[in-house]
Amino acid sequence: MTYDIAIIGAGCAGLSLAYQILKNKNINKKIIILDKKSEFKKDRTWSFWKIDEHDFEDCLEKQWFRFNLKFQNQLKLFEKSIYPYQTINSLKFYEKIQSTLNDNFELKLNSNIKTITKQNDIFEIKTENIKIKSKIIFDSRVPKADPGNLYQHFYGYEIETTENYFNEKTVTLMDFNCEQKNGVHFFYILPFTNNRALIETTWLSYLNDLDKKNYIKELETYIQNNLKIKNYNIIREEIGAIPMFRTKSQSDHGHFNIGLRGNINRMSTGYAFPYIQQHSKIIANTIDSLSF
Template sequence: MKDFDIVIIGGGCSGLSLAYQLEINSKLKGRSLAIIDNRDRYFRDKTWSFWRVNQHDFEDCVIKSWKQFSINSKDGTLYKDCNKYPYQSIDSGLFYDKILNKLKQNKNIYFFKSKNEININSSIVFNSVPEISKTDDKLWQHFCGYEIETDKEFFDEEIMNLMDFDCDQKDSVHFFYTLPFSKNKALVETTWLSTMNNQEEEEYDQQLLDYIKNHLNLKNYRIKYKEVGKIPLFRTSNINNQNLVNIGTAGGMTRLSTGYTFLNIQEQSKYLAKNIEKFRSNKAFKIGTKYEFLDKIFLRVLKKSPKIMPNVFYKMFNSKSEAIINFLSNKSHLGEDLSIILKMPKIVFLKAIFQQK
């Protein structure tokens, strides 16, 4: 088995992002890199969306940016501007192509399908594969989306709908999400925040077909692309050691209250690449204990009182746009935190603070 200086387990968003940062910052000169991933080929399998609160290296992979968004509930609709921090969506296929084309230029970078093919004991190892044990009580964000196309102009491409709670909740938290990429193309997703114990929640196709027909009032369209996924809204059990660092979702880069991960991965990747020479002595890159604490309380409320959550989200977004975006993107200051916390139903959140589990 061959030895490598650096090994990355998992060639998805976080693994490839780190490899890309190592390469473009000339950190692989004189070093060999092995990337372990079992896929046969790369193609568009996800759409990553986020508020652009800081620069990233993948503007050329962005499908669309929006400076306006809406939140729907059964009680009304909020219309918000996000001029300073536009909402962006990235095509994972373009992302993969960009990174792989760059990595192929370095003959010291190798791809393997199994870690059994190489010796990782003497390597610096970055692991992006989360260890998730089976459990019935953990919360997930699970979703399915159709990218649909129409012959006639139908969508308002200047505004995206972040959350539409005017739908069947099934004793969980459920919303739809519409990203209009053009006047005749949009991604429509059904999204659940739940323990995934109700099989009816996973009847995604029926939910999407019904929503497009009866809520969007769209009859004639073509489904061009479909994506399905789930994000753990809990910390996985991966353990760091002297020679191994967990990255991406495995390394705590998912914001638990939102599922946002992409920009956190980019920041972590830049940090690790910059400090690769001080690998063992460096502090771990983290989202922040403040957000870990607040998200834990928020998810306790969500799990125990799902029926109130559409109203909770609606109240959260009825704040200054910059404040709520900074809060959801780990960039908020104390004043912004307080402006959002004070909008929450106080008794139920105070009870959650002292809840044991």
């Protein structure tokens, strides 16, 4: 069997595209979604300023109307009554889209892509176990890291404390009260409740010195010394690196890159979720104009 569309990656970009195709009742294509993960879990949080309406209000972890910036002894508090800062719970997002996929879609996990080739206008995708043929590919795999370029890279803990340490109504967008060398460094706090928050050490720098041990040291020092939290439970960890530069958006074989792989993030900030939604709608609305 040859599929009309293969979507590689069942993360934010891949599933957003699948969802927008599903919403478009004029599209009747056989679509396969491939991902190397073995299961869906809460592995990400996607945060952004809500400027436009989107389809995932029911997947929110939380939204805030206040945020602060900290530097040395200065604290600036801002309020946004119109445009809230929202965070999407990735597991709710995954489950929502999975539950809506119809018989036109096939989802295959445990599918690690080995090679992609093209012959006679048909792509052949080889995984560790199977071969799949498709007329078009949308590829959302995380691009290979380029240590010589600028990234926003981060490592965080979602923690729960026995006492109320956080102001759940205010996001700490950037706390610069930390070591500054070889780049821009700040801490980021999303308080989901008064005793549960995601705390991240975040750098704008090259990836040459990327080391998880350094992240952990920075994070634990900040939690204990700056936030004065001695006892806490780590619920999960989150790590990532967002390219702050442009890469080519089309592969050598002619299939289309989406998500971070397709430069669908704002270069100045790294924010991607709203732009992925816009891009997915554009693709879904023009998909019949592509060559099948």
